[in-house]
Amino acid sequence: MITLTAENVVLYLINKGIYPEHDDPTVKITSLSGKNFNLRLQFANGQDWLVKQEAIIDDACNDDFLGEWAFQSLLRCHPELSPLRAIVPEVEFYDTENAILVCRFLTSYRDLGDYYARATHPDSAVAQAIAHALGQLHCRTFNQTSYRDWMHQVDDSIHQGDRPSTSWGRLGKITPETFGRIRSDAFGFFRWVQHHPEVTAAIADLANHWQACCVVHQDLKFGNWLWCDASSEIRLIDWEKVDWGDPLTDLADVLAAYINRWLGSCTWEISSHLQSCLQTATIPLAALQPSLQTLMQTYYAAFPAIATVHPDWIIHTVRLIGRELIDRVQRDIQYYVPLGHQQAATLQLAQQLVCQPELASRSIFGMDLAAEFALPAVVA
Known part of the structure; x- marks a missing residue:
C-alpha cells in the first residue's frame, strides 16, 4: 500500500489524474488532526482539496471509507437523489486499494x-x-x-x-x-x-x-x-x-x-x-x-x-x-x-x-x- 505524506501527496494526485500535471503544482499543505491521516492542499490556482487516508496497521486498514463511497455512488447514479448532494461534501475520488479519499475542502464552513x-x-x-x-x-x-x-x-x-x-x-x-x-x-x-x-x-x-x-x-x-x-x-x-x-x-x-x-x-x-x-x-x-x-x-x-x-x-x-x-x-x-x-x-x-x-x-x-x-x- 501507498503511505501518503506531505512530500508525495501532490505526485499521487497527478498520477491519479486528479490534478493536471501541466498546472502549477505550487501548493500549501496543512496537516489536520483526526483519527485518519488528513491533508489540506491549497493550490496557487485556487483549488482546495482534502485528502484523507485511513490509518494503516500491518499494511492493512478497516475500509472505513468504503461506506462513504457507497453513499456517494448512490447519489451519483440516482438523479432523483440530487437534492441530497447539496448537504454532503463533494467527493472526487476513492482509491480502494490504498484507502484514500479525495474531496473538495469546504473553505467557508x-x-x-x-x-x-x-x-x-x-x-x-x-x-x-x-x-x-x-x-x-x-x-x-x-x-x-x-x-x-x-x-x-x-x-x-x-x-x-x-x-x-x-x-x-x-x-x-x-x-x-x-x-x-x-x-x-x-x-x-x-x-x-x-x-x-x-x-x-x-x-x-x-x-x-x-x-x-x-x-x-x-x-x-x-x-x-x-x-x-x-x-x-x-x-x-x-x-x-x-x-x-x-x-x-x-x-x-x-x-x-x-x-x-x-x-x-x-x-x-x-x-x-x-x-x-x-x-x-x-x-x-x-x-x-x-x-x-x-x-x-x-x-x-x-x-x-x-x-x-x-x-x-x-x-x-x-x-x-x-x-x-x-x-x-x-x-x-x-x-x-x-x-x-x-x-x-x-x-x-x-x-x-x-x-x-x-x-x-x-x-x-x-x-x-x-x-x-x-x-x-x-x-x-
Missing part, C-alpha cells in the same frame, strides 16, 4: 462543535437547517430498498435490516480481562446497571420497535456538521458509518448532542445535588430549548411519514436519547475518561428519559410535544 462551543444562546436557524437536512435524507430514501441493495453491492458491510444488539455491547460482561482495560472507577457503571434492571429492560424493548427503513448517518456529533454563516447552508460530513436503519436513531443522536452540550457546561461538585449542579450551567437548558423544539418541528415537517413508521415517534425518540447518553458514558469508559459526577448525572438523566419518557420530554423540550403535533399521548 466551520464545524458546529466550534459554533456551539462559543454560542451561549445559539440561533435556532442552525437547528432548523440540521433538521431539514436530516429529514430530507430520511424522506428521500424512505422505503427505497433498491438504494439499500445498491449500497450493499458496493460495501457488503451495509446492513440489510439487522436489528441492533440489546446487550450493553461496548463493555460487555465483566471478565478477568475487563480489569485490565478500564479504570477502577468505571466499575461504578456496572453497579448502576445492576441496580437499575428497569433500564436494561427498557433498552431491550427499544430493539423490538426498531424499524430499518432508510439511509442513516449514525455519527451525528456536532463536529460532523459544517455551517456557513454567509449562506446559512449546512453540510454533513464523515459518512463512514452510513447504513440502512431506523431514522429515529439519527434524530436522537442529534438531540443527545444538545443535551450533552448543556451537561458539559455545568460545574460538577462532589457535595452538590444534581439540580444544584444543573443550575450552574453556562449554557442553560432554557437557552437550548428553542433549538430542540425547532429541530423536532422541522424534522416532522420534512419527514411526516415518520409517524407511520413509529406512531409513538416522540416517545421512542426520547427513549433513544437516553440510550445514546448511556452509550456516550460507555465511550468515556472505553477511552479511560474518569467516571465522575458529570457521567453519574448523565446516567441519572438517561434513566428518566428511558423509563419515564413522557415526563422527561416535557422537562427537556419545555413543551408537550404530543400536543404540539396533535398526536395521542402514548404511555411507554
Whole structure:
C-alpha cells in the first residue's frame, strides 16, 4: 500500500489524474488532526482539496471509507437523489486499494462543535437547517430498498435490516480481562446497571420497535456538521458509518448532542445535588430549548411519514436519547475518561428519559410535544 505524506501527496494526485500535471503544482499543505491521516492542499490556482487516508496497521486498514463511497455512488447514479448532494461534501475520488479519499475542502464552513462551543444562546436557524437536512435524507430514501441493495453491492458491510444488539455491547460482561482495560472507577457503571434492571429492560424493548427503513448517518456529533454563516447552508460530513436503519436513531443522536452540550457546561461538585449542579450551567437548558423544539418541528415537517413508521415517534425518540447518553458514558469508559459526577448525572438523566419518557420530554423540550403535533399521548 501507498503511505501518503506531505512530500508525495501532490505526485499521487497527478498520477491519479486528479490534478493536471501541466498546472502549477505550487501548493500549501496543512496537516489536520483526526483519527485518519488528513491533508489540506491549497493550490496557487485556487483549488482546495482534502485528502484523507485511513490509518494503516500491518499494511492493512478497516475500509472505513468504503461506506462513504457507497453513499456517494448512490447519489451519483440516482438523479432523483440530487437534492441530497447539496448537504454532503463533494467527493472526487476513492482509491480502494490504498484507502484514500479525495474531496473538495469546504473553505467557508466551520464545524458546529466550534459554533456551539462559543454560542451561549445559539440561533435556532442552525437547528432548523440540521433538521431539514436530516429529514430530507430520511424522506428521500424512505422505503427505497433498491438504494439499500445498491449500497450493499458496493460495501457488503451495509446492513440489510439487522436489528441492533440489546446487550450493553461496548463493555460487555465483566471478565478477568475487563480489569485490565478500564479504570477502577468505571466499575461504578456496572453497579448502576445492576441496580437499575428497569433500564436494561427498557433498552431491550427499544430493539423490538426498531424499524430499518432508510439511509442513516449514525455519527451525528456536532463536529460532523459544517455551517456557513454567509449562506446559512449546512453540510454533513464523515459518512463512514452510513447504513440502512431506523431514522429515529439519527434524530436522537442529534438531540443527545444538545443535551450533552448543556451537561458539559455545568460545574460538577462532589457535595452538590444534581439540580444544584444543573443550575450552574453556562449554557442553560432554557437557552437550548428553542433549538430542540425547532429541530423536532422541522424534522416532522420534512419527514411526516415518520409517524407511520413509529406512531409513538416522540416517545421512542426520547427513549433513544437516553440510550445514546448511556452509550456516550460507555465511550468515556472505553477511552479511560474518569467516571465522575458529570457521567453519574448523565446516567441519572438517561434513566428518566428511558423509563419515564413522557415526563422527561416535557422537562427537556419545555413543551408537550404530543400536543404540539396533535398526536395521542402514548404511555411507554
